[in-house]
Amino acid sequence: RKEVEQDPGPFNVPEGATVAFNCTYSNSASQSFFWYRQDCRKEPKLLMSVYSSGNEDGRFTAQLNRASQYISLLIRDSKLSDSATYLCVVNKDNFNKFYFGSGTKLNVKP
């Protein structure tokens, strides 16, 4: 079983739409959680950390449910520039191991 599972998409949404991505992780010992963004043919970049209480950064909201081992990312008012692959990342062993999901592809259309 994979450490991190994501819906590969693609999610095709119009500008201004709200879109949500989900991610599940298999190991209850996982300690920290993140969302990274990867543009086509580019390297991944940290989008935001995910805290137990949930956290927001502008149009982006991340949620964590440890009991269900589930992480989500909500994007409001989608922009064309949000088109990318969003990677769910789980950390174990005090930041010594990071596990990436396969990514969810988002296409925002005009």
Place this chain on the structure above:
Amino acid sequence: DAGVTQSPTHLIKTRGQHVTLRCSPISGHKSVSWYQQVLGQGPQFIFQYYEKEERGRGNFPDRFSARQFPNYSSELNVNALLLGDSALYLCASSLAGRPYEQYFGPGTRLTVT
């Protein structure tokens, strides 16, 4: 400041050969991690090094090895290359105080024929 740099950019090797990939972290970053990314998949963790010591290892065979030098640069070595080793190899560095914030290099595209 320069970001994470990797060399070479592209590489073509034959099955059974050996390859060495190089990574220079951002100045001040002491931790370096290596990942393998196959097309359509997320990066798969291979190794993490901090202060020249291996701190984490992913589920990769012993054909994969790495080391970190006193200047914190790193090398990833792969022996006895297989066709399945064809992938983008990414290096990421992070600050000691912010290990969760990894900065990735552009990667080395390895093709094994």
